[in-house]
Amino acid sequence: MKRRDLIKLIGGAAAAWPLAARGQRASAIKRVAILMGLAETDAEGQARNKALRERLQKLGWTENNNIELEYYWNVNSNKRGDESVAEVMNKRVDVIFTNSPAALAAAKKATRSMPIVFVQFTDPVEDGFVASVARPGGNITGFASSEHVMSTKWLDLLRELAPRTTRVGFIQNVEHPSWLRYNRIIQEVAPSFGFAAVPIGLRSVSEIEEGINNLSLLPGGALLILPDTFNTINRKSIIASARQQGLPAIYPLTIFAKEGGLMSYGGDLVDLFGQAASYVDRILRGDKAGELPIQQATKFDLVLNLRTAAALGLTIPSSLLARADEVIE
Incomplete structure (x- = not known):
């Protein structure tokens, strides 16, 4: 091989390496869509999401590093649920996280494969979202805040x-x-x-x-x-x-x-949001949502x-x- 051809080969590989590295880094970033029923300005909504973010960080997920959190606020009607979920489905997200009944209903209709983690539902079995508490099946799991009793x-x-x-x-x-x-x-x-x-x-x-x-x-x-x-x-x-x-x-x-x-x-929903981060973490690391049992609030x-x-x-x-x-x- 001629010297100038060798230099071209080495130079081309060096130029391509940063692009490949950046591509690998981008693909390694996980994306979570968070659909909230409350407004972005609501203090209660902010407290819940702070607990979620802080727990995710303790589990090794840092925003703008290896995880991206995309927020959808005011998802508190069937129309808004359908609109928000349609927008989410057009993006490549790894997990849908929601505490909105409207969003959960819309997400269940929209996908049977994208993992969904919910918080603050009374009876997801009776409501038809999961097959059972012990083995939810499908692509949905989460944390219930209370029971009808x-x-x-x-x-x-x-x-x-x-x-x-x-x-x-x-x-x-x-x-x-x-x-x-x-x-x-x-x-x-x-x-x-x-x-x-x-x-x-x-x-x-x-x-x-x-x-x-x-x-x-x-x-x-x-x-x-x-x-x-x-x-x-x-x-x-x-x-x-x-x-x-x-x-x-x-x-x-x-x-x-x-x-x-x-x-x-x-139930303490701020605490429950923090707990629910553990399921987001497990799913991002390879666990299947349908194999994670529904958890009940333990702190009242x-x-x-x-x-x-x-x-x-x-x-x-x-x-x-x-x-x-x-x-x-």
Whole structure:
């Protein structure tokens, strides 16, 4: 080989090497689409995603290095779910991560191969998303925040804090997958607590105040706010209406009590988001979503708001105060 040909060969290989290296680096970066029901500006949504990102980093995934997180916010309606998932399907992502029922339903319809990890669903088996808790099958797995039997716990706490209650209005968006089952279960168990059950199914924000006002016209009313992205998004309106009408209320998430709700009891979703990062990690490293069992929340917090109790003329029993994880003075 002539000297100048050898130099050309070496020079060409040297020029090609950085391109190949960059190509290998790009292909090594994993992409996760995160579909959130809350708005990007919502403090609760930011807290959940901070827990997810921090846990992923501890597991060895660093943004702009070996993982790319693509966010889709306000995925809180069937239309928005279909639109967001359609956009995701046009990209090459390795995992879909969501806490939006609308997004999960749309993703299930759109793909049977792309791995999906969910957080904050009540009964993914009954809702038809997975085959079983132990072996979900297919391409979906995740972390459930509560079970429908939590209804009895909420009613029991409400009776303890507001013993004069004779009827309970329970609030949820009628499009939520759990609405019919919660409706049935609460109607069945409420009489055992001495309550008449009053379903308040909502379709729009404008119906919140009307539904709560109508309940306040009946004697002995109280509210049970069910787990639902719609309720979390509109929590300020719900809390304000309940307080304005003088209705005791129990909420499913800590954020409600911290923002003025009387009492909350439910799974710690910020903690659950952190836990769910472990499934994203395992799938990115080769595990199949359908072989990872559905996990249930194990950390539940009871939070009481003394200021709201005082405004409603309620005295919180010492037995309830002693069991509270947090008391807001």
